[in-house]
Amino acid sequence: MTKTLPSLGLITVLALTGCGGNLDSDDSGTAAAAYPERAVTLLIGQDAGGSTDLIGRALADPASTDLKQPITVQNRPGANGAVAAKELAAAKPDGYTIMVFVGSLAYITPLAVPADQAVDINNYEVVTGISQDDFVLIAHPQTGFTTVKDIVDAKRPIKFATTGVGTGSQLTQTLLFNQAGVDATAVPFNGGAPALTAVLGGQVDVAAVQLGEAKQQIEAGKATPIVTFATQRPTYMPDTPTATEAGYNVPVQQSRAIVAPKGTPKEVIDRLRTAFGKSFADQDYQTFNAERLLTANEVDGAALLQQWNGSLSTYKDLVAQHKIDLSGK
Amino acid sequence: MSEVIDGFAVVLEPTNLLYCLVGVVIGMLIGVLPGLGPAATIAILLPLTFGLEPVTAIIMLAGIFYGAQYGGTITSVLLRLPGEASSVVTVFDGHALARQGRAGTALGIAAIGSFVGGTLAIVALTFVAPLVAEFALDFGPPEYTALALLGILLVSTISSGGRLRALTAAAIGLLLATVGRDDFTSAERFTLGNLSLADGLDFVPIAMGLFGLGEILYNLEERHRTVHAPATVANVWPSRTDLKQSGGAIGRGSVLGFFLGILPGGGAVLASLAAYALEKRRSKHPERFGNGAIEGVAAPETANNAAATSSFIPLLSLGIPANATMAVIFGALLIQGVTPGPQLITENPELFWGVVNSMYLGNILLLIMSIPLVGLFVRILRIRATVLAPITVLITLVGAYTVNNSVFDIGLVIAFGVLGYLMKKAGFDPGPMVLAFVLGSLLETSLRRSLLLFDGDPTGFVTRPISGVLLAVLIAVILLPAAQLLRRRTQAAPPATAAASLTGATQEPGPAPAAEAEAAATTPATTTTADRTIRREEPHP
Amino acid sequence: MNTGPAAGPEPAGGTAPTGGSAPAVGAVPVDDRPPPAGPAANLIAAAVVVVLGVTAITGSLAFGAGSPSQPGPGTWPLIIGVVLVVLGLALATQARQPGQAERFTRGSLLVVAAVSSMVAYVACIATIGFEIPTFLLAFVWLKFLGKESWRLSILTSLGIVVAFYALFVGALDVTIPHLF
Structure with missing residues (x-):
C-alpha cells in the first residue's frame, strides 16, 4: 500500500476517460444498419417472476442471439406498467430501450384511472404482438354452478373475487354479471393468486383469473370452469364455452406486445421484429407458451394497434352502455 | 413413505448437493445485503436454471430463499438494518446484544434457532402438508383481519419506549400504509400525483431509513467513540445458560412460525412478531426485552425461519404461491415444465420430496457455515464507526435502489433516515412504526374485503368459526393483562413490578377512544421503566 | 417511568437482570448524550403529530369517507387521523414531563x-x-x-x-x- 497520491490521481483520471457504459448515450450519427451495437434494454412494468416478466425473459434469450447483443431485462414495476411506460416515453428512440407492454394498461386501466394518468398506446411504436392470455371464470365446486345460467337461476346475490381494480378480471365479471342481471358484489384482491385462493377456499362464489393460474386447479377438480372470455374457444380449454357462446358480449383478453418509443426508425423496428420472430419460432419458447396456456398473437405493429384501439373503444362503449364505473366510486 | 426415502436419495446426488450449497450461500449473501431480496435474486438467476434438472433448479432456488432469512439476521444484529420485514423484530434485542459486546451470542442463537425452527417445520411439512394446506384455504379476509388486529395490538406491547409514543409511532405507520392507490377504488391516496407512489411505499426503504440511516445520523451527532470491543473471548457462541434460556422460546417460535407461515400473504412478519410478544408476555422479567434478552432474538428468528419453510406448503401442495419469492419459484417451475398444483405430490413425487428433503440439508449446511461466519461477521463491529458509517450508508442507498430499480426509492430512504433521526431525538421508537406499516395495509384491506363479503354486517366476524376463535383470543389478550393489573394493584406487589405498573399507570392519560390505546393502556406491566434504555449503551451488571 | 435524563445509573429496581451468561465486555462508553430538551421540544413533537392527524383527516374527507359498513377510500385514513390528533393532544399534556426528547446540539x-x-x-x-x-x-x-x-x-x-x-x-x- 505504498501508492502515492499523484499516481492514484492519475489512475483515477485515466479510468474516468475510459467511459462507455449505459450512461454514455449515443453517437447518434451512426446508421441504423449498424444497429445494434450494444446491449438493448427491455423494460418490464411488472414484478420479477410474474407472467409478463417471464414472457419477457423467455423472449430475450433467442432474440439476443439473433441480434448478437445482449438484451438486458430490467424490471420497473408500478401502476400496472405505467411507471415503465413513462420511462420508455422519455427514452431515446434509437432502439436501445424497448418494453413489454401489457394490453390491460392500454385498454382497461384507462377506464379506471383519471384521464391524466391513463397511458395511450398510440404514443408509442409497436414492434410486434406477443401473445394473448385468456381469462376463465371459475366457481367453487360447492356452489354447484357449472354455467352462467346456474348463476342467474340461483337468484341470490353472489360475491366474486377480482385481481384488482382496472384489471381484466374486474372488467369481465362486471360486464358479465351486469348483462346477466345478477346481483353481484366485487371483492378486489391484489393479484391472481389471492383471488384464486379466495375461490378455492370458498370465501367467494366465483372469480375470473388467467388460464395458466387456474388450469391445475380445474384439472384437480378444485374449481369448476364456467366460461372463458375469448372470442373463440382457446385450444387449451376446448370444452368450456365462451361468454359469447353463452350469449353475453364480453370479449376480453390480456395481451402483450413489444413496444418502442415514438420516433424509433423503421429499420430498427423491423430489425427488432425479425429478432423476435426468431424467438417466436424457437422451440423452447413455444413450449413455454404451451405450458403457460398462452395463445400466440405475433402480429405486426399496425395490426396490434388496431386490435388494442378496437378493444379500448369496445370496452368504453360497453362500460358506458351498462353504466359501469370501474373505478369503484 | 418410500417416496420420502427416495427423496433423500435424490438430495444426496452430488449435483443436487452442490446446487443446494450454492443456493444457500447465495441466499445468505443476499440476505446480508439490504435491499435486494430473494425474489429479485431468484428472478435474476432464473436463466441459470434453464439448463438444470427441475429438482436441482428448485433445490437451489429454495436454498436461496431460506438462506436469505439467515443472512437478514446478520445486518439486523450488527448494523441495526433489517433487510426483510421478518427481521425487524430481531433488531430490538439483537442489536442491543451487539452493543453489549455479545453480537456473537445473538448471531449464534439466531443460527441455532433458525436451524431448529426450519427443521421442525420441514418435519411437520413432511407429514401434514396437504392437511394444513387445505386448512389454510379456510383463512379468508375475516380471519386475516383478526390476525392483523392481533398483530397491531402486539406491536404496542413490545416496544420499549413510552407507551404513548409507541402508539403514536404505530399510528403514523398505519397512515403510511395508506399511501398509494386504493386497492378497491383506484383513488389515489396521499400520492401527490407522483407515479412512483401510486403503488404505495415499500417496506424496505422505510425500514432501512428509519433503522439504518436514522441510527447512523444519530450516532454522528452523539459521536460515540466507544469501540464495542467484543474481545471475542466469551462471545463467539451462546453459552449453555443462553441455550437453556432460549429453549422454550425456540420451541414455541417453531410452532407459531410453522402455522402462520402457511397463510398465503401473512406469514413471516406476523410469526416473528407473535413469537417475540409471546416470549415477552411469558417472561418473569419482561423489562429485559429490548435490552438484550436472548429469547428476544431466539423467538423471532426461529419463527421466521419456520414460517419461511412452511410458506412452501401452499405452493407445493396447492400450486398457489404464498409470497413474492414463491411466485418466482412458481415461474421457475413452469419454465421447467412442471406445473405446480394439487397434484404435484402425486405426479412428481421425486420433485416434491427432493425439494422438501433438500431443506433438511440446506438448514444443516447453513448452521455449519454459520459457525465460522459468525466470528467473521462479528469482526465487522470492530471496524471504526467512522469507517463503518459511510460503508453502511452507501450499502443502504444503493440497496434502496435495487428494490424497485428506482432512484426515487433512494430519496425515500434518505427522507426516512431524517425522520428516524428526528424520531430518536424526540424519544420515539421506530419499531412500532415499521411493524404497524406492514400490518396496516393487511388490516385495512382485509377489513374492507370482509365487509364486502358480509354486505356490511360486522357480526359476520363472530359467526365464522375461525375468525370467531381468533377474536376471542384477541379479547383474551386484551383482558388478561387488565385482570392481572387489577389484581396487582389490589395486592401487595414486588417492588420492581409495583414501581413499573404504578409509573406505567400514571404515565398514560385516561382512556382514549382508539382501540389500540385502550388495549395498550391495560398492559403497563410490560412497559419498561427506563425509556432511555433504547439508547443506553452501558452494559448491564 | 423515567428517573430524569441526566441522572446516572438507573435505580436497581428498574434495571433488568440479563440473565445468566457471560458478563458484557468492553469499555464503558462515555455517556456524552446531549442534554434533554425542555417542554418546548416535546410540545413541538406533539404539535407535529396533531398536524399530521389533521392533514390525514382533511385528506380523507377529500377522497370520500364512506360509512362504517360501506367503507370508502377515506374511511381508514380518517380513523387514523382522528387517533393521531388525540394522541398528539395527549402528548402535549405530557410535555412538561422531563425529557424523552433531546436538545439539538452543535x-x-x-x-x-x-x-x-x-x-x-x-x-x-x-x-x-x-x-x-x-x-x-x-x-x-x-x-x-x-x-x-x-x-x-x-x-x-x-x-x-x-x-x-x-x-x-x-x-x-x-x-x-x-x-x-
Missing part, C-alpha cells in the same frame, strides 16, 4: 451536513452514474465527518467504489446507473 450540524451529502448523492446519480458520487460521499464522510487521514479516506473510498462495482454491477447485474 453535533446536529454534522447531521445536516451528512443529509446534504446524501441528497446530493441521489441528485447526481441518475446523470453521472453511481461511481463518482459514491467515491465522493465516502470521501466526505471519512475525511470531514470522520476526520480520518487523507490516505485512508481516499483508499477506502476507492475500495468501496470498486467493491460496489464488482458486487452490484458485476456479480448481481443490478441496473443502477453507472458510468463505466
Whole structure:
C-alpha cells in the first residue's frame, strides 16, 4: 500500500476517460444498419417472476442471439406498467430501450384511472404482438354452478373475487354479471393468486383469473370452469364455452406486445421484429407458451394497434352502455 | 413413505448437493445485503436454471430463499438494518446484544434457532402438508383481519419506549400504509400525483431509513467513540445458560412460525412478531426485552425461519404461491415444465420430496457455515464507526435502489433516515412504526374485503368459526393483562413490578377512544421503566 | 417511568437482570448524550403529530369517507387521523414531563451536513452514474465527518467504489446507473 497520491490521481483520471457504459448515450450519427451495437434494454412494468416478466425473459434469450447483443431485462414495476411506460416515453428512440407492454394498461386501466394518468398506446411504436392470455371464470365446486345460467337461476346475490381494480378480471365479471342481471358484489384482491385462493377456499362464489393460474386447479377438480372470455374457444380449454357462446358480449383478453418509443426508425423496428420472430419460432419458447396456456398473437405493429384501439373503444362503449364505473366510486 | 426415502436419495446426488450449497450461500449473501431480496435474486438467476434438472433448479432456488432469512439476521444484529420485514423484530434485542459486546451470542442463537425452527417445520411439512394446506384455504379476509388486529395490538406491547409514543409511532405507520392507490377504488391516496407512489411505499426503504440511516445520523451527532470491543473471548457462541434460556422460546417460535407461515400473504412478519410478544408476555422479567434478552432474538428468528419453510406448503401442495419469492419459484417451475398444483405430490413425487428433503440439508449446511461466519461477521463491529458509517450508508442507498430499480426509492430512504433521526431525538421508537406499516395495509384491506363479503354486517366476524376463535383470543389478550393489573394493584406487589405498573399507570392519560390505546393502556406491566434504555449503551451488571 | 435524563445509573429496581451468561465486555462508553430538551421540544413533537392527524383527516374527507359498513377510500385514513390528533393532544399534556426528547446540539450540524451529502448523492446519480458520487460521499464522510487521514479516506473510498462495482454491477447485474 505504498501508492502515492499523484499516481492514484492519475489512475483515477485515466479510468474516468475510459467511459462507455449505459450512461454514455449515443453517437447518434451512426446508421441504423449498424444497429445494434450494444446491449438493448427491455423494460418490464411488472414484478420479477410474474407472467409478463417471464414472457419477457423467455423472449430475450433467442432474440439476443439473433441480434448478437445482449438484451438486458430490467424490471420497473408500478401502476400496472405505467411507471415503465413513462420511462420508455422519455427514452431515446434509437432502439436501445424497448418494453413489454401489457394490453390491460392500454385498454382497461384507462377506464379506471383519471384521464391524466391513463397511458395511450398510440404514443408509442409497436414492434410486434406477443401473445394473448385468456381469462376463465371459475366457481367453487360447492356452489354447484357449472354455467352462467346456474348463476342467474340461483337468484341470490353472489360475491366474486377480482385481481384488482382496472384489471381484466374486474372488467369481465362486471360486464358479465351486469348483462346477466345478477346481483353481484366485487371483492378486489391484489393479484391472481389471492383471488384464486379466495375461490378455492370458498370465501367467494366465483372469480375470473388467467388460464395458466387456474388450469391445475380445474384439472384437480378444485374449481369448476364456467366460461372463458375469448372470442373463440382457446385450444387449451376446448370444452368450456365462451361468454359469447353463452350469449353475453364480453370479449376480453390480456395481451402483450413489444413496444418502442415514438420516433424509433423503421429499420430498427423491423430489425427488432425479425429478432423476435426468431424467438417466436424457437422451440423452447413455444413450449413455454404451451405450458403457460398462452395463445400466440405475433402480429405486426399496425395490426396490434388496431386490435388494442378496437378493444379500448369496445370496452368504453360497453362500460358506458351498462353504466359501469370501474373505478369503484 | 418410500417416496420420502427416495427423496433423500435424490438430495444426496452430488449435483443436487452442490446446487443446494450454492443456493444457500447465495441466499445468505443476499440476505446480508439490504435491499435486494430473494425474489429479485431468484428472478435474476432464473436463466441459470434453464439448463438444470427441475429438482436441482428448485433445490437451489429454495436454498436461496431460506438462506436469505439467515443472512437478514446478520445486518439486523450488527448494523441495526433489517433487510426483510421478518427481521425487524430481531433488531430490538439483537442489536442491543451487539452493543453489549455479545453480537456473537445473538448471531449464534439466531443460527441455532433458525436451524431448529426450519427443521421442525420441514418435519411437520413432511407429514401434514396437504392437511394444513387445505386448512389454510379456510383463512379468508375475516380471519386475516383478526390476525392483523392481533398483530397491531402486539406491536404496542413490545416496544420499549413510552407507551404513548409507541402508539403514536404505530399510528403514523398505519397512515403510511395508506399511501398509494386504493386497492378497491383506484383513488389515489396521499400520492401527490407522483407515479412512483401510486403503488404505495415499500417496506424496505422505510425500514432501512428509519433503522439504518436514522441510527447512523444519530450516532454522528452523539459521536460515540466507544469501540464495542467484543474481545471475542466469551462471545463467539451462546453459552449453555443462553441455550437453556432460549429453549422454550425456540420451541414455541417453531410452532407459531410453522402455522402462520402457511397463510398465503401473512406469514413471516406476523410469526416473528407473535413469537417475540409471546416470549415477552411469558417472561418473569419482561423489562429485559429490548435490552438484550436472548429469547428476544431466539423467538423471532426461529419463527421466521419456520414460517419461511412452511410458506412452501401452499405452493407445493396447492400450486398457489404464498409470497413474492414463491411466485418466482412458481415461474421457475413452469419454465421447467412442471406445473405446480394439487397434484404435484402425486405426479412428481421425486420433485416434491427432493425439494422438501433438500431443506433438511440446506438448514444443516447453513448452521455449519454459520459457525465460522459468525466470528467473521462479528469482526465487522470492530471496524471504526467512522469507517463503518459511510460503508453502511452507501450499502443502504444503493440497496434502496435495487428494490424497485428506482432512484426515487433512494430519496425515500434518505427522507426516512431524517425522520428516524428526528424520531430518536424526540424519544420515539421506530419499531412500532415499521411493524404497524406492514400490518396496516393487511388490516385495512382485509377489513374492507370482509365487509364486502358480509354486505356490511360486522357480526359476520363472530359467526365464522375461525375468525370467531381468533377474536376471542384477541379479547383474551386484551383482558388478561387488565385482570392481572387489577389484581396487582389490589395486592401487595414486588417492588420492581409495583414501581413499573404504578409509573406505567400514571404515565398514560385516561382512556382514549382508539382501540389500540385502550388495549395498550391495560398492559403497563410490560412497559419498561427506563425509556432511555433504547439508547443506553452501558452494559448491564 | 423515567428517573430524569441526566441522572446516572438507573435505580436497581428498574434495571433488568440479563440473565445468566457471560458478563458484557468492553469499555464503558462515555455517556456524552446531549442534554434533554425542555417542554418546548416535546410540545413541538406533539404539535407535529396533531398536524399530521389533521392533514390525514382533511385528506380523507377529500377522497370520500364512506360509512362504517360501506367503507370508502377515506374511511381508514380518517380513523387514523382522528387517533393521531388525540394522541398528539395527549402528548402535549405530557410535555412538561422531563425529557424523552433531546436538545439539538452543535453535533446536529454534522447531521445536516451528512443529509446534504446524501441528497446530493441521489441528485447526481441518475446523470453521472453511481461511481463518482459514491467515491465522493465516502470521501466526505471519512475525511470531514470522520476526520480520518487523507490516505485512508481516499483508499477506502476507492475500495468501496470498486467493491460496489464488482458486487452490484458485476456479480448481481443490478441496473443502477453507472458510468463505466
